[in-house]
Amino acid sequence: xxxxxxxxxxxxxxxxxxxxxxxxxxxxxxxxxxxxxxxxxxxxxxxxxxxxxxxxxxxxxxxxxxxxxxxxxxxxxxxxxxxxxxxxxxxxxxxxxxxxxxxxxxxxxxxxxxxxxxxxxxxxxxxxxxxxxxxxxxxxxxxxxxxxxxxxxxxxxxxxxxxxxxxxxxxxxxxxxxxxxxxxxxxxxxxxxxxxxxxxxxxxxxxxxxxxxxxxxxxxxxxxxxxxxxxxxxxxxxxxxxxxxxxxxxxxxxxxxxxxxxxxxxxxxxxxxxxxxxxxxxxxxxxxxxxxxxxxxxxxxxxxxxxxxxxxxxxxxxxxxxxxxxxxxxxxxxxxxxxxxxxxxxxxxxxxxxxxxxxxxxxxxxxxxxx
Amino acid sequence: xxxxxxxxxxxxxxxxxxxxxxxxxxxxxxxxxxxxxxxxxxxxxxxxxxxxxxxxxxxxxxxxxxxxxxxxxxxxxxxxxxxxxxxxxxxxxxxxxxxxxxxxxxxxxxxxxxxxxxxxxxxxxxxxxxxxxxxxxxxxxxxxxxxxxxxxxxxxxxxxxxxxxxxxxxxxxxxxxxxxxxxxxxxxxxxxxxxxxxxxxxxxxxxxxxxxxxxxxxxxxxxxxxxxxxxxxxxxxxxxxxxxxxxxxxxxxxxxxxxxxxxxxxxxxxxxxxxxxxxxxxxxxxxxxxxxxxxxxxxxxxxxxxxxxxxxxxxxxxxxxxxxxxxxxxxxxx
Numbered sequence: 236x237x238x239x240x241x242x243x244x245x246x247x248x249x250x251x252x253x254x255x256x257x258x259x260x261x262x263x264x265x266x267x268x269x270x271x272x273x274x275x276x277x278x279x280x281x282x283x284x285x286x287x288x289x290x291x292x293x294x295x296x297x298x299x300x301x302x303x304x305x306x307x308x309x310x311x312x313x314x315x316x317x318x319x320x321x322x323x324x325x326x327x328x329x330x331x332x333x334x335x336x337x338x339x340x341x342x343x344x345x346x347x348x349x350x351x352x353x354x355x356x357x358x359x360x361x362x363x364x365x366x367x368x369x370x371x372x373x374x375x376x377x378x379x380x381x382x383x384x385x386x387x388x389x390x391x392x393x394x395x396x397x398x399x400x401x402x403x404x405x406x407x408x409x410x411x412x413x414x415x416x417x418x419x420x421x422x423x424x425x426x427x428x429x430x431x432x433x434x435x436x437x438x439x440x441x442x443x444x445x446x447x448x449x450x451x452x453x454x455x456x457x458x459x460x461x462x463x464x465x466x467x468x469x470x471x472x473x474x475x476x477x478x479x480x481x482x483x484x485x486x487x488x489x490x491x492x493x494x495x496x497x498x499x500x501x502x503x504x505x506x507x508x509x510x511x512x513x514x515x516x517x518x519x520x521x522x523x524x525x526x527x528x529x530x531x532x533x534x535x536x537x538x539x540x541x542x543x544x545x546x547x548x549x550x551x552x553x554x555x556x557x558x559x560x561x562x563x564x565x566x567x568x569x570x571x572x573x574x575x576x577x578x579x580x581x582x583x584x585x586x587x588x589x590x591x592x593x594x595x596x597x598x599x600x601x602x603x604x605x606x
Numbered sequence: 607x608x609x610x611x612x613x614x615x616x617x618x619x620x621x622x623x624x625x626x627x628x629x630x631x632x633x634x635x636x637x638x639x640x641x642x643x644x645x646x647x648x649x650x651x652x653x654x655x656x657x658x659x660x661x662x663x664x665x666x667x668x669x670x671x672x673x674x675x676x677x678x679x680x681x682x683x684x685x686x687x688x689x690x691x692x693x694x695x696x697x698x699x700x701x702x703x704x705x706x707x708x709x710x711x712x713x714x715x716x717x718x719x720x721x722x723x724x725x726x727x728x729x730x731x732x733x734x735x736x737x738x739x740x741x742x743x744x745x746x747x748x749x750x751x752x753x754x755x756x757x758x759x760x761x762x763x764x765x766x767x768x769x770x771x772x773x774x775x776x777x778x779x780x781x782x783x784x785x786x787x788x789x790x791x792x793x794x795x796x797x798x799x800x801x802x803x804x805x806x807x808x809x810x811x812x813x814x815x816x817x818x819x820x821x822x823x824x825x826x827x828x829x830x831x832x833x834x835x836x837x838x839x840x841x842x843x844x845x846x847x848x849x850x851x852x853x854x855x856x857x858x859x860x861x862x863x864x865x866x867x868x869x870x871x872x873x874x875x876x877x878x879x880x881x882x883x884x885x886x887x888x889x890x891x892x893x894x895x896x897x898x899x900x901x902x903x904x905x906x907x908x909x910x911x912x913x914x915x916x917x918x919x920x921x922x923x924x925x926x927x928x929x930x931x932x933x934x935x936x937x938x939x940x
Contacts, residue, residue: 305845305846305849415784416784417784417785418785419784419785419786420782420784420785420786420787420788420792421784422788423788448785450779450780450785450786451779451780451783452783452803453745453749453779453783453799453800453803453804453807454744454745454775454779454780454781454782454783454796454799454800454803455744455745455746455748455749455750455775455779455800455803455804455807456746456747456748456749456779457748457749458749458751458803458806458807458810459749459751459752459807459810459811460810460811460849460850461846461849462806462810462839462842462843462846462847462849462850463803463806463807463810465842465846466802466806466835466838466839466842467783467803467806469802469835469838470783470799470800470802470803471783471784471799473783473796473798473799474782474783474784474785474787474792474796474799475784477782477787477792477795477796478782478784478787478788478792481787481788481789481791481792481795482788482789499834499838501833501834501837501838502831502834502835502838504830504875504880504884505798505828505830505831505834505873505884506795506798506831507875508830508873508874508875509795509798509828509830509831509871509873510795511875512871512873513638513791513794513795513871514791514795516637516638516903517636517637517638517789517790517791517794519637520636520789520790520791521789521791529875542838542841542842544834544837544838544841545837545840545841546833546837546887547858547889548889551833551837551886551887554883554887555834558880573845574845
């Protein structure tokens with residue numbers, strides 16, 4: 236499909252005929268550091284940013300991606316608002332996405348440059364805090380369909396816990412947000428207090444694909460292409476989920492709820508089968524686990540749907556969702572990114588009304604406690 | 607291996623007090639490493655030909671079996687030492703196994719640390735038709751699609767040898783896609799992700815565009831992850847193919863033509879209906895090759911084949927698919 240991005244008309248009018256959806260992964264973007272985050276940063280950090288910039292464990296200044304994206308800003312070509320970058324204009328986002336797709340509520344996952352994964356831990360903590368303030372005052376205060384994520388500097392456990400405790404009880408925040416590419420697998424003990432703090436605050440922990448933790452996205456070294464990095468997020472998420480299960484994070488925190496975001500979901504049944512089989516064989520290595528890995532996952536893990544896997548035979552996807560459970564997937568569009576899933580076309584299956592309602596809305600409502 | 611090493615390397619081993627190169631992928635006493643009844647009464651399961659005959663060949667009525675020696679050759683940092691050990695391992699296989707048991711075939715262990723040396727190793731053994739495949743590990747220094755490795759594929763193709771990628775790592779990179787895992791369980795479970803990454807790399811770098819008849823066999827990889835992975839990769843290929851214009855066919859089609867997987871371990875839930883549907887999702891009955899993974903503990907008794915498969919699929923897995931994949935097996939027949 237070709238979209239005329241220069242001479243496009245007004246964005247589509249509100250569609251009342253569309254089913255209401257919860258969108259569990261959208262990406263609002265700051266207009267600029269100066270305009271959006273400086274009000275929430277000490278002068279020390281403003282000076283630091285202007286003098287030394289941001290180092291995110293990649294080679295290029297200010298985190299320019301070493302795998303250049305498939306489109307500018309990885310965005311839909313039609314998502315550029317007049318005079319700004321995709322995701323920076325709330326009114327444009329309302330018209331193009333929230334209204335047009337009848338979004339009942341949407342969870343904001345701010346990405347680069349949110350402060351997460353920065354090499355400098357103090358700057359990371361300061362930026363994450365500022366990003367949360369910006370979400371609260373620039374987004375949620377102006378649009379009640381949006382909910383914020385508690386963005387935490389996950390490589391600094393104490394600072395992360397402090398940020399979660401600061402946001403506990405604030406209804407503007409729906410979840411704690413981590414990126415998937417951490418310095419070590421997320422089940423390791425150094426990260427445990429973050430999960431404990433989230434449980435205390437009653438917030439699920441969303442783990443969004445991306446970030447740079449310093450090690451390759453494959454166990455065999457760095458790939459060459461953006462397409463490999465994108466496909467690789469699912470291997471990375473499978474590995475981090477294995478770590479959370481086998482290291483006993485779910486066992487020790489039975490009320491912890493984890494959401495795997497933007498890593499696909501069709502891989503989960505095969506991973507569960509492999510975890511169960513080989514954990515049973517070697518269970519004396521992790522005797523603290525008292526249940527099958529798949530049981531922890533079935534009760535404590537949710538996944539967002541975008542980018543939805545597309546089998547040649549659509550019905551195969553139906554099998555996969557049957558195996559995962561119709562109550563565990565959360566619709567997400569990834570607006571305004573290029574691989575946006577349109578709720579009208581993203582799930583080409585014959586569904587019962589109950590299945591459709593759960594998939595697009597009710598699972599998210601139940602998880603986030605939204606009316 | 608000492609008898610198969612040159613004087614220089616024998617002296618080096620002794621002078622430097624080198625120990626065995628047993629890989630941490632399979633710790634000696636871990637359950638995955640050997641089935642209890644195959645371990646009984648021996649220091650090292652699978653280390654005697656009589657036991658292999660009695661445990662791995664006869665009970666399955668096996669007419670041909672391919673040996674993969676997982677010795678830590680590829681994990682050495684010295685290219686010269688790796689090449690010396692690869693040669694010794696292959697010589698040991700030829701002399702102590704292939705010469706003594708006509709049902710056995712083997713894969714050529716190559717020092718992937720140095721591509722020229724790896725090609726030399728293939729050339730050295732290629733005339734011996736009992737070597738039917740080239741063996742590399744699922745995780746090495748660099749991803750296997752990278753152009754630096756292509757001379758290995760050219761050499762394999764010249765001699766009608768598939769590339770076998772076996773579970774295992776050189777442990778030169780963190781052993782999972784999320785970093786260094788704490789446990790053997792995570793390491794072993796994570797092998798399935800290593801294979802996914804390698805398949806992505808081989809396809810996206812254009813190995814099958816350059817070598818359209820190359821066969822790649824994934825060994826001890828599991829296979830229930832394959833279909834979902836290909837759905838994802840094919841979707842991204844549709845969106846991002848201008849980045850890799852040499853990939854002209856959908857990744858899912860490439861896999862059906864060029865990639866095969868061994869049967870064990872069968873990573874599926876106890877519900878056989880789900881397993882049958884997972885196999886159906888793979889979209890071809892040509893993909894699976896029978897394997898026991900002997901002496902690793904993947905199943906009990908002789909129940910290597912999943913229950914309830916159709917007679918046609920059973921014959922394909924047991925016989926036909928392997929004969930179609932390995933040109934050299936067709937020379938003698940099963």
